[in-house]
Amino acid sequence: MLKPYYQDNAVTIYHGDCREIVPQLGRFDLLLTDPPYGIGADTHEGPAEHGWKQWRSSGWDREKPDSATIAAMIAAATKAIVWGGNYFDLPPRMGWLVWDKGQRGFSLADGELAWTSENRALRIFNYARGKATAEGREHPTQKPLPLMTWCIGLAGDVQTILDPFAGSGTTGRAAKDLGKQATLIEREERYCEIAARRMRQEVLPLEYRDNAKHEVQS
Secondary structure, X not given: OOOOOEEOOOEEEEEOOHHHHHHHOOOEEEEEEXXXXXXXXXXXXXXXXXXXXXXXXXXXXXXXXXXXXXXXXXXXXXXEEEEOHHHOOOOOOOOOEEEEOOOOOOOOOOEEEEEEOOOOOOEEEEOOHHHHHHOOOOOXXXXXXXXXXXXXXXXXXXXXXEEOOOOOOHHHHHHHHOOOEEEEEEOOHHHHXXXXXXXXXXXXXXXXXXXXXXXXXX
């Protein structure tokens, strides 16, 4: 029987390999995840005044998950949103998502792409990278909370959410704030602890959730 690393009335976190854990779980309404891209993001360094942080490398972004692993994660849910979808061999779909970081000509990308299982119009979320950095990051590829909240809103009437590459737990935090159920899986214990700490924080006030819904609809 699986033993959660952390559990509350909205979020369950498992510490381990998603390839072993996901087959033991039920089916979910939505897969929302940001897998390793295999580009060495855990070793990025730079000047502190530019918002960089010295990350302790453990090699988790040395290789990306193989096609079979990604396919198994997608098959575990009715709908899927996979950030970094351009790095993986995924079926053609219309419904790509774009995070526009509001930067041009910087050393990193001006934005990021997410593959979705939906055949619908492409959507863009504008959220400045500088703003996301100022809010604090505890994982080198941590997505902004408003971005993941937006993703859940776009998915429609979903109640159960799976993130098998949970990192610092932003998917779970967004789900909890929106009154959804989320299951997170993370291979590195230090990030499980960070995610658990974020889940222990109070749920964001109702006006935040209302604003998030407004952003999705506008």
